[in-house]
Amino acid sequence: MTDSASAGLPTAYDPDAVEQRIYADWESSGLFHAEPDDPGEPFAIVLPPPNVTGALHIGHALYNTEDAMVRHARMTGRNAVWVPGMDHAGISTQTVVEKQLAAEGLTRHDLGREAFVDRVWEWVDEYGGQILNQLRRLGFSLDWEREAFTFDEPRSRAVTEVFVTLHEQGLLYRGNRLINWCPQCMTALSDIEVDHAETTGTLTTFVYPWADGSDGGIEVATTRPETMLGDTAIAVHPDDERFAGAIGRTVAHPFLDRELPVVADDYVDPEFGSGAVKITPAHDPNDHEIGRRHDLDSITVITPTASMAETAGPFAGMDRFEAREAVVAALDEAGLLVDRRDYLHQVGTCSRTGDVVEPLLSDQWFLQVRPLADKALDAVAAGDTRVLPPRLEKFFVDWLENLHDWCVSRQIWWGHRIPAWYCPDDHVTVARTTPTTCTACRATDLRQDDDVLDTWFSSQLWPFTVFGWEQPGDTTPELETWYPNTVMETGYDINTFWVSRMLQIGLWFLDEVPFTTIWNHGLVRDGQGKKMSKSFGNVIDPLEFIESHGADALRLALFQHCSPGTDVPLSPDWVEGARRFLNKLFNATRFALQTLDGTRPGDVPPATELGLADRWILSRLEATRAEVDTHYETWDFARMSAALYHFTWDELADWYLEAAKVVLYGDDEAAKATTRAVLARVLDDVLRMWHPLIPFVTEELWRHLTGAPGGTTSLMAQDWPTAVTTPDADVEADFAVIMDLVTEVRRFRSLNDVPPSRRFPLVVASRRGDLLTTQAELVMALAGL
């Protein structure tokens, strides 16, 4: 009873024997590649470019959602493209290479800028492609012919064009403003690169004595006493009667030869502390604003390396935290210290290094975001971009409404050099190509800005630069077909960094939203729902699981918990469970191959020839198909995998295959032919529906089932199943009666255990009156009912 088609199949599914062979076949078949003039409604996803620094981590495995979207789109006849690429990842990559240098006892300054950048390129060439090859192991159907890099020539030209154009439009400007500075990275950061950690610090209260020597003074409180060295005023609320006589007077700085005026400003909260605030315009954003309103001096007392500047007088040269304690000690000695107490507050830290961020006054480039954000807001309000899950739409609205200008310059070497040049008089010339003369003074000895752009400045252009856009007005067949992209699929954690910026810049330059759907996945967590982290020791290495369980098992385990916006718990147990399911699917197909006797999937026989079990499974198949289709409307993978899992295991394998044995192991040849036709057809549809989720095993089994040779004739190139029947409630109810009866029979170990009142139907059911052991026998026996 062994069909030749199954002869080669082992009794357990072995992904090692399948996955890499299948992937190589797909890749050489050209099925991953799409052209703009291919038939079908366009469908485009651009891969959120992974950083060149990394090895594959579990977050990248969630790209499987995009693979499923694209595979499903192809099967439903759409002209689908999925574009791969990588991000040069500014600071991240520079840091990695600097660490490598440090191991050799070198810093980037030892090499100099040019040699260092060369060194990073070497590193990128050597390790950068690794991750993309790892993505192949996950089965991703990326259009490799379209691979791009945020720092390659075409993308770099686009960056320059965008920068210069925004400058011409007056939206990109250079300014001396208070920015977030990471003393460890030695660069400015944008607001969103700063984390706010709740920290127990110390609130220090001290007295500024009156400058005229009269008794007392004004009490102020601070969590950063060292900044008092840069104080240039005291502020009180204008309506605060306690200080009515103080406004206009001056206090004396205890350590520096400076007098500080008392000014009135609405910003001050009379309820907080003493009601008076020390003002340090050079080191605090609020104070900076107050300083501007009252025309106060800004005195920088902290340097980029976070030590105290010459302006700090006796404290010059100290580290900032050392100076904090020294200032307190000096205040105490001077009899000015009033109080120190624990104080819970938010401290800004660098999201990369964790170092405490220092607000510093600095010359930087800023993008005026308001006009761009407003345009994006209009688009969101108009529903041009659908957000999944829908609750996150509000997030984008809130975010865009409250945006501050974006500091885009970084004091690092790895990245797109800012296309601005300075003459000896510091006039700025912004240009597409290296200018020869200063636009302001005609000077010829020009020096290019040392800084590079925030890495997100280039990646925000990704949805259109990967399709050939290099400057405003550009159009290409790819852009006409695939812009806007259909879906932007990312983790919700980069909505601020990336997604909202793409939305703004895409609208600004191409006048259309860059994608019509934003689909957010969550974070991959461990089996207990905890965040994965090396220090917890609960990190899952996807490559390890691909080796041990196969890529499909890892993919399925992720899909089973993956709905829009939800976090995805993953443990070795989940992967193992998924692997067992694959084995079930494999063996169900193997059984079919052994009994189909060469029958290939085709049309379902006429209803008059179908048995109850046949009609039941076809009804269930159609119900499942409809449910899966529904879940594709929002790409709810958890629900669609649950529906398919339940159908495949609990209905197809546990009931229909058992019922089919009655016929297939019997001797009614006409009935056998009918059952074979139904079985082949149901399996074919099941494999198709599973394919976007678990592409390898389904491809392999489908080739055995259909005899397809692979190459361009493979499952991934087939059509998505359509209805073969309609769900029939009567049929399902009839079959449910049988299932209930069988279950009841099985519950009794022997007929003597059966209550007399139930004995008659059970005896009829069993035909033997004694214990029945296999489901096949039971279903067979009941078939006569």
Added chain:
RNA sequence: GGGCGCGUAGCUCAGUGGGAGAGCGCUGCCUUCACACGGCAGAGGCCGGAGGUUCGAAACCUCCCGCGCCCACCA
């Protein structure tokens, strides 16, 4: 401080107005002709708490408790 989300079986979660469910784990039985990576039968839950709406609430409303995330320039 503002916003969002979540508390259902030991664990992870589905269910959102009328039978309390799934996977894993657990208990028992079974090598039976696709699969022991399997089959079958089970145990296990005042659905976070308190009020309210309703003929009826795990679900809808209010408050409370607990957990998580995002945003935020009160020293």
